[in-house]
Each structure stands twice: as structure tokens, then as C-alpha cells.
Amino acid sequence: MMAVATHSGAGAAAEAPAPMPRGRRSTELLMLLFALGVVLAAYASAGLGLNGKLPAGLIEYGAAFAVLVLAAHLAVRRLAPWADPLMLPLAALLNGLGIVMIYRLQESGRGGNPGNKISTMTASTTAYQVVWSAVGIAAFIAVLAVIREPRVLQRYTYTLGAVGLVLLAVPALLPARFSAVPGTGAKIQVAVGGFSIQPEEFAKLALAVFFAGYLVAKRDVLALAGRRVLGIDLPRARDLGPVLIAWAASLLILVFETDIGTSAVFFGMFVAMLYVATQRTSWLLIGIGLFLLGTYAASRLFQHVGERFTIWLHPFAGSNPTHAAFQLVQGLEGMGFGGILGTGLGHGQPFYTPLVQSDFIITAFGEELGLTGLMAILLIFALIVQRGLRAAIGVRDPFAKLLAGGLAFVLALQVFVIVGGVTGLIPLTGITTPFMSQGGSSLVASWAMIALLIRISDTARRPAPQAIQDEGMTQIVRAG
Amino acid sequence: MNRALLRLSLACLVMFALLLINVNYVQAFEATSLASRPGNVRVFDQQFQYKRGSIVAGGATIAVSRPAKDGTYHRYYPFGPVYAPVTGYDSVYGPSVAGTAGIELAEDKDLAGTAPQLAVHNLIDLVTGKPRLGATVYLTISPKAQQAAYDALRAQGRPAAAVAIDPRTGAILAMASYPTFNPNRYTTLNGAKLNRIDRAYRNDPQQPLLNRALQATFPPGSSFKIVTSSAAFGTRAVASPQSTVPAPTNLQLPGTTHVLINDGNEACGDGHPPLIFAFYVSCNTAFGDLGLKLGGSVLRDYADRFGFNDPDLTVPMPVTPSVFPRISNPDYTAYSAIGQFDDEITPLQEAMDSAAIANGGTLMTPYLVQEVQAPDLSVVQSAHTSVLSRVVSAQIAGQVRTMMIQVTQNPAGTAYLTANEHVAGVEIAGKTGTAQNGVNNTGLDDAVFTCFAPASKPTIAVGVIVKGGGFGADAAAPIAVKIIQAYLGVS
Numbered sequence: 001m002m003a004v005a006t007h008s009g010a011g012a013a014a015e016a017p018a019p020m021p022r023g024r025r026s027t028e029l030l031m032l033l034f035a036l037g038v039v040l041a042a043y044a045s046a047g048l049g050l051n052g053k054l055p056a057g058l059i060e061y062g063a064a065f066a067v068l069v070l071a072a073h074l075a076v077r078r079l080a081p082w083a084d085p086l087m088l089p090l091a092a093l094l095n096g097l098g099i100v101m102i103y104r105l106q107e108s109g110r111g112g113n114p115g116n117k118i119s120t121m122t123a124s125t126t127a128y129q130v131v132w133s134a135v136g137i138a139a140f141i142a143v144l145a146v147i148r149e150p151r152v153l154q155r156y157t158y159t160l161g162a163v164g165l166v167l168l169a170v171p172a173l174l175p176a177r178f179s180a181v182p183g184t185g186a187k188i189q190v191a192v193g194g195f196s197i198q199p200e201e202f203a204k205l206a207l208a209v210f211f212a213g214y215l216v217a218k219r220d221v222l223a224l225a226g227r228r229v230l231g232i233d234l235p236r237a238r239d240l241g242p243v244l245i246a247w248a249a250s251l252l253i254l255v256f257e258t259d260i261g262t263s264a265v266f267f268g269m270f271v272a273m274l275y276v277a278t279q280r281t282s283w284l285l286i287g288i289g290l291f292l293l294g295t296y297a298a299s300r301l302f303q304h305v306g307e308r309f310t311i312w313l314h315p316f317a318g319s320n321p322t323h324a325a326f327q328l329v330q331g332l333e334g335m336g337f338g339g340i341l342g343t344g345l346g347h348g349q350p351f352y353t354p355l356v357q358s359d360f361i362i363t364a365f366g367e368e369l370g371l372t373g374l375m376a377i378l379l380i381f382a383l384i385v386q387r388g389l390r391a392a393i394g395v396r397d398p399f400a401k402l403l404a405g406g407l408a409f410v411l412a413l414q415v416f417v418i419v420g421g422v423t424g425l426i427p428l429t430g431i432t433t434p435f436m437s438q439g440g441s442s443l444v445a446s447w448a449m450i451a452l453l454i455r456i457s458d459t460a461r462r463p464a465p466q467a468i469q470d471e472g473m474t475q476i477v478r479a480g
Numbered sequence: 481m482n483r484a485l486l487r488l489s490l491a492c493l494v495m496f497a498l499l500l501i502n503v504n505y506v507q508a509f510e511a512t513s514l515a516s517r518p519g520n521v522r523v524f525d526q527q528f529q530y531k532r533g534s535i536v537a538g539g540a541t542i543a544v545s546r547p548a549k550d551g552t553y554h555r556y557y558p559f560g561p562v563y564a565p566v567t568g569y570d571s572v573y574g575p576s577v578a579g580t581a582g583i584e585l586a587e588d589k590d591l592a593g594t595a596p597q598l599a600v601h602n603l604i605d606l607v608t609g610k611p612r613l614g615a616t617v618y619l620t621i622s623p624k625a626q627q628a629a630y631d632a633l634r635a636q637g638r639p640a641a642a643v644a645i646d647p648r649t650g651a652i653l654a655m656a657s658y659p660t661f662n663p664n665r666y667t668t669l670n671g672a673k674l675n676r677i678d679r680a681y682r683n684d685p686q687q688p689l690l691n692r693a694l695q696a697t698f699p700p701g702s703s704f705k706i707v708t709s710s711a712a713f714g715t716r717a718v719a720s721p722q723s724t725v726p727a728p729t730n731l732q733l734p735g736t737t738h739v740l741i742n743d744g745n746e747a748c749g750d751g752h753p754p755l756i757f758a759f760y761v762s763c764n765t766a767f768g769d770l771g772l773k774l775g776g777s778v779l780r781d782y783a784d785r786f787g788f789n790d791p792d793l794t795v796p797m798p799v800t801p802s803v804f805p806r807i808s809n810p811d812y813t814a815y816s817a818i819g820q821f822d823d824e825i826t827p828l829q830e831a832m833d834s835a836a837i838a839n840g841g842t843l844m845t846p847y848l849v850q851e852v853q854a855p856d857l858s859v860v861q862s863a864h865t866s867v868l869s870r871v872v873s874a875q876i877a878g879q880v881r882t883m884m885i886q887v888t889q890n891p892a893g894t895a896y897l898t899a900n901e902h903v904a905g906v907e908i909a910g911k912t913g914t915a916q917n918g919v920n921n922t923g924l925d926d927a928v929f930t931c932f933a934p935a936s937k938p939t940i941a942v943g944v945i946v947k948g949g950g951f952g953a954d955a956a957a958p959i960a961v962k963i964i965q966a967y968l969g970v971s
Contacts, residue, residue: 275487335503335514340507352522366503381496389492425498
């Protein structure tokens with residue numbers, strides 16, 4: 001089967017030589033400085049809005065953040081010189097704005113009383129978030145340094161698959177006192193002492209690699225074998241196995257960890273990658289059908305799932321605004337209060353919304369930066385996704401192509417699920433907002449994901465090695 | 481795989497498009513309905529975060545937001561109940577509404593600084609990070625007249641209201657109602673306490689929250705004879721105040737067994753007195769007979785010109801329309817012509833009746849807000865006077881005025897004892913009313929007095945109604961005299 005690939009090599013050589021692509025590292029640096037400026041201005045503005053004076057740590061936090069992003073830039077310059085120039089500045093901007101909002105929420109406290117901290121926050125939450133950003137950027141540099149070629153990962157397909165499943169299963173198997181997130185009822189973390197991580201954030205990356213490796217190996221049998229019924233190519237029953245396993249795994253997350261959002265994101269990622277690998281619409285239809293079936297069954301079987309649908313459809317009915325839908329209604333009222341231009345950082349009351357520092361952080365931006373700022377943030381996410389998909393289309397290696405497509409899509413899906421949830425577009429399910437929510441696991445995993453996308457875009461944009469001499473039709477074909 | 485990736489990109493595009501459309505819906509379209517949802521804690525908090533504009537009446541600040549120690553602002557009404565019908569109140573649940581609605585509600589957007597005219601100032605403040613400020617609302621109210629009106633109403637103790645207007649412009653000089661409430665009691669930040677206070681006011685049988693000056697109607701009684709006289713002169717049914725009119729002791733209403741009599745069942749002069757005599761002694765039969773001759777539709781036409789039956793009048797608070805009904809049974813026209821039967825009038829309309837005559841037959845639109853001033857002292861809104869209706873010609877207005885002067889100046893006039901020039905210190909032209917009410921007229925009579933002064937060159941027109949006050953001349957006229965004295969500075 002791999003012999004097919006040799007023809008494309010010959011075709012490319014016959015084309016006119018493409019203009020030498022540029023690395024665009026200076027563009028990246030310029031955009032990074034711009035992002036840094038925006039973040040520092042936002043930080044100063046939040047301090048002025050809250051206390052009428054510049055925040056105390058403006059220089060220290062500003063310098064720390066500048067050092068971090070410049071380190072990331074130097075790493076890219078050295079390790080992935082051909083990488084897409086936009087992804088790093090966009091990710092740094094989101095990370096920085098998230099820190100500013102967390103600082104702002106920490107300062108105002110619950111209900112606007114600074115002495116009364118918001119649920120999971122302490123007086124040093126902002127400092128922790130900066131430290132986690134440092135860890136995230138370290139992870140970013142490490143990924144770029146260790147994985148010099150995307151296909152290196154392909155060797156660990158099944159290892160990473162097993163790691164991913166274990167990471168997913170750990171919180172479900174642990175007793176609730178280690179794994180339950182206070183105030184949410186979800187069992188998705190591993191907490192020891194005051195320190196907690198959410199393994200699912202890393203499981204997402206591991207499973208994306210596993211899906212990419214597995215599907216690249218099996219794509220032909222998944223795509224070609226089967227019967228045609230009513231114009232739809234149905235796969236063979238035995239090929240359905242992996243799909244059903246992924247579906248069952250996502251349903252198990254749903255049931256045992258009561259985490260609908262994560263289960264939707266995992267299953268969506270798998271179905272999307274399956275579709276890209278096989279290009280068969282039937283997989284898409286089967287996947288969506290199974291998901292809808294599972295969701296419907298869950299909404300009937302489990303009270304907390306059914307309640308989410310009720311809240312979504314009737315947030316303002318009866319006692320919902322003060323009880324079941326309190327959080328959603330608070331978020332919506334905050335966004336409405338912000339209106340078109342927002343109240344300005346530090347001038348709104350986002351602290352009335354429960355969990356505004358994590359799941360609902362996007363509503364805090366809507367309230368204080370307004371519709372204008374919120375749309376800008378959504379467009380930044382959209383741009384990262386677009387750059388990721390661009391890398392997927394540009395890269396030749398099918399494994400890298402599939403991995404980049406899957407990672408970009410899972411980012412889009414995660415943003416859709418959480419932003420759509422908190423703004424009332426779809427039923428609310430608690431997952432983190434990438435780069436922005438309080439908490440280290442999501443931040444570190446998001447940076448690692450950006451590193452993978454940057455690695456793949458570097459591969460995609462790297463010019464083909466120049467032939468030392470014209471060797472005619474002789475081609476070196478590397479067996480994939 | 482690239483084709484599938486392009487489709488996947490399309491799916492991502494759709495997801496982001498849906499998110500963008502939805503946040504636009506929430507923050508641009510749904511924002512208003514979210515803000516007006518009861519229990520919106522942010523809107524609740526917001527009112528303490530900015531300095532709401534003051535309300536000023538003739539140099540006296542009657543509502544002001546004062547900064548508290550914690551940086552929030554609290555509303556304060558320096559004169560308490562005196563201006564309550566004018567200001568209404570502003571509480572943590574927002575300004576008073578319905579029968580208690582005052583300038584706090586009517587000018588809420590200006591006071592809060594959210595009016596479109598203030599948008600530019602707001603935008604500048606937003607950019608420069610300055611806190612939002614409300615606009616100052618200047619009223620036409622004269623503090624002297626208002627204080628006199630409130631004191632006089634309070635002293636007599638019955639439910640009553642008084643309104644004073646400058647007949648030349650329509651500017652409202654005083655608007656008092658009794659019993660009333662203390663708006664400062666509504667400024668508490670404690671929701672439970674506020675509910676208790678509000679419930680107590682609401683359940684009070686004296687109805688302190690009702691602004692009787694604009695929202696309550698009473699039978700006008702004989703004060704309506706101003707309208708009937710204007711109609712009689714206007715249709716040339718009667719040539720002049722000296723023309724004689726039939727005034728029997730008993731007026732048999734055609735087609736019924738009812739008989740209309742005069743007060744105390746007395747005769748009216750010789751039974752054929754001049755109209756002016758029938759007016760200042762207030763004979764019912766003369767005007768009942770006139771009403772039968774003029775007919776219901778003519779009377780209604782003239783009542784409308786004076787401002788009756790107008791559901792759209794705002795000052796800027798909405799005014800309950802005074803009623804002169806379409807008369808289904810012409811036999812009752814005689815009752816309607818003397819301000820009984822289904823006629824209803826607000827104290828404001830009483831003042832408007834006199835104001836129209838005082839201003840030479842031209843009724844100016846009554847108004848309360850003189851000017852709205854933005855925080856930077858620029859004027860964003862200024863009152864311009866307008867004619868509400870041309871009621872009668874200047875000549876006819878002069879004829880009615882001649883008759884109204886006799887009410888106070890002729891020793892036989894109904895208000896001679898309480899409102900003549902020696903008592904009042906100024907020549908007043910007026911008309912009393914003693915309106916029967918209740919089932920079969922068993923209720924206490926309502927006392928009505930409408931007047932203007934100085935009679936020769938009027939600058940103030942007053943309407944007073946005292947519920948259950950008895951004779952208009954005894955209960956209502958002294959209140960009007962006190963308001964006029966305070967305003968004109970005479971004694």
C-alpha cells in the first residue's frame with residue numbers, strides 16, 4: 001500500500017521550484033511583543049479599575065511573563081525555525097489574559113469582598129498561575145526539544161494509547177476524596193495534599209497520538225472494506241470494534257466521573273479523526289448517532305444529566321434562576337451587563353458567578369471586556385485552530401496530518417463545548433477553557449498541544465532539502 | 481485526507497460562527513431583558529456605584545445622592561414628605577412606579593446617566609475611567625408654594641391635594657398630596673426592611689402612596705360651572721354675564737321623576753337672575769337648565785378643550801384623565817352641567833380650568849421639568865412651553881373672569897368670607913364646588929376650589945380638592961389662599 005506514496009515524490013520533483021519559504025521568526029517576535037503589550041496593559045487596567053492604582057506586581061509579573069514568552073520564542077527559533085509564526089503569540093496572549101482575569105478575581109474576592117476568597121482561590125492563586133504558565137512553557141520547550149520529527153511519536157502509538165486510558169481511568173477508580181472536585185460533583189482529578197492534577201487533560205494528548213497512529217495503520221481497511229446500503233458505505237462489523245470501544249470509554253467517563261463535557265470532547269475527537277483518516281461519511285453518521293443515543297440514554301438514566309438539559313432549555317423558569325440554573329443565569333446576566341463595550345477590567349461584578357475562575361471565565365471576559373473583547377478572544381481561538389488545520393493540510397506525513405487535524409479540532413470542540421455551554425448555546429458541561437481557566441493541568445497540556453502543532457507546522461513549512469546534484473529520475477523512497 | 485480536513489475546517493468554522501452569533505445575541509439583543517430581570521444582582525449593585533443626578537426645585541435640592549464611607553452612594557430627600565408626590569422615591573428595587581411614580585421614574589434615564597443624550601459624556605467617562613455621573617433635573621416647582629401647600633394640607637388633616645400652575649407657561653409651581661409618605665424610608669439598603677416599610681404604606685387605608693394631585697379623581701361639583709359658562713358664551717346661548725337666565729327653585733328633569741334643586745332648596749334670586757348672579761351664588765337650577773339647552777355633546781366638547789378626557793397628558797408623569805362622559809341619557813345632562821353624575825376631575829385639572837381662563841382662554845401644557853443638565857453643566861434638555869388647547873376667545877375668558885371675581889369679591893359670593901381681597905391680600909378670581917358623592921349622595925361632600933391671582937394680571941392658578949371637606953369655600957379656599965400668599969409674597 002505504501003508504494004502509492006512514491007509517485008507523489010516524482011510528481012513534486014517535476015514541478016517548477018517553489019519560491020523559498022521564509023521562517024518568519026521576526027514576525028513571531030513582533031507579534032509576541034504586541035501580545036505582551038496587550039497583557040501588560042490589561043493587567044495595569046485591572047489594577048486601576050480595582051484599586052485606582054497600578055497593581056503592585058506590575059514590574060515583577062510583567063518581567064516574569066516577558067522572560068517566559070521570550071524563552072518560548074528562542075526555543076522555537078532554535079528548534080522549529082520554520083514553524084507557523086502566529087501560534088505562539090496567540091497562545092501567549094490567551095495565557096496572559098487568563099492570568100490577568102485570575103488576578104482580578106483574586107483581588108475582588110467572592111461577592112466583591114476581598115477578604116472572602118472565591119471557592120478554589122487563595123491569596124496566592126495568581127502567583128501559582130504564573131508558576132503553572134512557566135511549567136507550561138517549559139513543557140512546550142521540552143516537547144519541541146524531544147520530538148524533533150512528528151513521526152517519532154508514531155512508534156509509541158499503543159504505549160500512549162495505554163497511558164491515555166490509564167490516565168482517564170485513574171480518577172474514576174480512586175475514592176471520591178481524592179478525585180472529586182469540590183462544588184461540582186465531578187470526579188476528574190487526583191488530589192494529594194493541596195496539590196491536584198487533572199489527568200484527563202494529558203490523556204487527551206496521549207489518546208490523540210494513539211488515534212492518529214492507530215487510524216493511519218488501519219485506515220485502508222476501515223475505508224475500503226464493507227457493504228453499501230442505501231447509498232452509505234457501511235463498515236464491516238469487526239471494524240466497528242475500535243469505534244465501539246471509544247464510545248464505551250467516553251460513556252464510562254460520563255457515568256463514573258460525571259463529566260459530560262470531557263466525554264463529548266473525547267468522542268468528538270475520535271470521530272473526527274476517524275472521518276479524516278477514512279474520508280467515509282458513514283463513520284461520521286455512525287459516530288454522531290451513537291453519541292446522540294448515548295446522551296439521550298444518559299439524560300433519561302441519570303438525574304444530573306437530565307437536569308443539564310432542563311437548565312439549558314428553561315434557565316429562567318420557576319426557581320431555576322436561584323437554584324439549578326443559578327450559575328448559568330449569573331454568567332448570562334454578567335455578559336448582558338457588559339453589553340457591547342463591557343464594564344472595563346475591575347469595574348464589573350464577575351465574582352457573583354460561581355466557578356467564574358475556571359468553567360465560567362469566558363463570561364467574566366464578556367462582562368468586563370464586553371461583546372467586543374469576547375469576540376476578539378473567540379477569534380484568537382479560531383485563529384489557533386485555523387493555523388493548526390493549515391499545518392495539517394500542509395504536512396505530507398499522514399500520521400502528522402491526522403494528529404494536527406485531531407488536535408486542532410479538539411481545541412475547537414473544547415472551546416465550543418465550554419463557551420457554548422456557559423453562554424446557553426448548548427447544555428452546560430464543565431470543562432476548562434484552554435489557556436485561560438485557573439489550574440495547572442489544562443494550561444500545561446494546552447502548551448504541550450501548541451508545541452505539537454508548532455512541531456508539525458515546522459515540518460509542513462520546512463523547504464525540501466536541496467539536491468546536491470541532479471540525479472535524474474532516481475529517487476530515494478523511505479519506507480513509511 | 482485533505483478533502484476531509486477541509487470539511488473538518490468547515491465544521492470548526494460553523495462552531496465558531498455559532499458561538500459568535502450566540503454571544504452577540506446574549507450581549508447585544510438579550511442584554512436589556514437580562515438587565516430588567518428581577519433579582520439581577522449586578523443591576524441591583526450598580527445603582528450604588530454612581531452618583532445619581534440631583535433633583536432641584538427653584539434653588540432647593542429636593543433629592544440628592546450622597547457618598548457613604550464605603551464609596552457607594554445613597555439617595556437622600558432633604559425635605560422628606562413635602563416633595564414626595566413630585567419626586568416619588570428611588571429604592572434598591574428601582575424608582576417608585578404607578579400611583580407613586582414621580583420624577584425619579586419619569587426622568588430615570590437622565591438621573592441615572594443612561595439617556596441617549598448623555599451617551600457622549602458616558603463614552604468619554606468610560607474611556608477616561610471616570611465613574612458615571614447622572615444628570616441634574618431642574619423643576620418648575622416653587623419651594624415657597626410647595627411648602628405652603630404641604631403645610632396647609634397637613635394642617636387640615638383630611639385626604640386632599642393641591643396643584644398650582646403658572647397660567648402663562650403651564651409651569652407647575654406646586655403639587656402636594658396628603659396623606660403622603662416619607663421617601664427617605666425607601667432608601668434603606670436592607671431588602672427585608674424595605675419590604676416591611678413598603679407593605680405598611682401599601683396596606684395603610686389612608687393611601688399615603690397615592691399622588692392625589694395627578695392620580696385621584698373627584699366629582700368637580702359646582703367648579704364645573706366654569707366649563708358650562710364658557711360653553712354658554714362660546715355657543716352664544718348666553719350673550720353676557722348680565723343676560724338673565726331661567727333659574728326655577730325646582731328644575732324638573734324631562735322624562736324622569738328627578739327634580740334638581742339649589743343648595744338648601746332655596747330660590748335663585750327672582751327665578752330669572754343674570755348669569756353672573758347664578759354663578760357667584762352658585763345656583764344649580766340655572767346651570768342645570770343651561771346644560772339641558774346646550775346638550776351633552778357641546779358640554780363634552782368644551783370639557784375636552786379644558787383638558788378633560790385626555791389619556792395622553794404627561795407632566796412628565798402620566799396624569800389620570802378627568803372625565804366628562806358621553807351622556808347616554810340626555811335627561812342627566814343637567815346633572816353633568818353642574819359637575820355631578822359621572823363627572824370626575826383631578827386637582828391638576830381644577831388648576832388647569834382656572835389657568836385657561838387666567839391666560840385669556842389659552843391653556844398651556846402643564847409641565848414639571850424646566851431643564852436637564854449634564855454633569856459637565858451643558859444643558860441636554862430644556863422645556864419649551866406649548867399650547868395644549870385654545871379653549872375660548874380672550875373676550876369670553878374675560879367674561880368668565882368677571883364672574884369668577886364676583887365669587888370672592890361680592891359679599892354674596894360663595895368664597896367672599898374666605899378669599900376676598902382683604903382676607904387674601906390680593907384680588908382672587910375663583911369658583912367653589914361642594915360635590916356630593918357616595919351612594920345616594922350619603923358620603924361627606926368633597927370641597928373644591930379653583931382660582932387664579934392676581935385677578936387682573938394672573939401669575940398663579942390653583943386647584944384644591946379636600947375629600948369629605950364639606951363646603952368648598954370653607955375647606956378648600958383657605959388652602960388655595962395660603963398657596964397664593966406664599967407664592968406672591970403677600971399676607
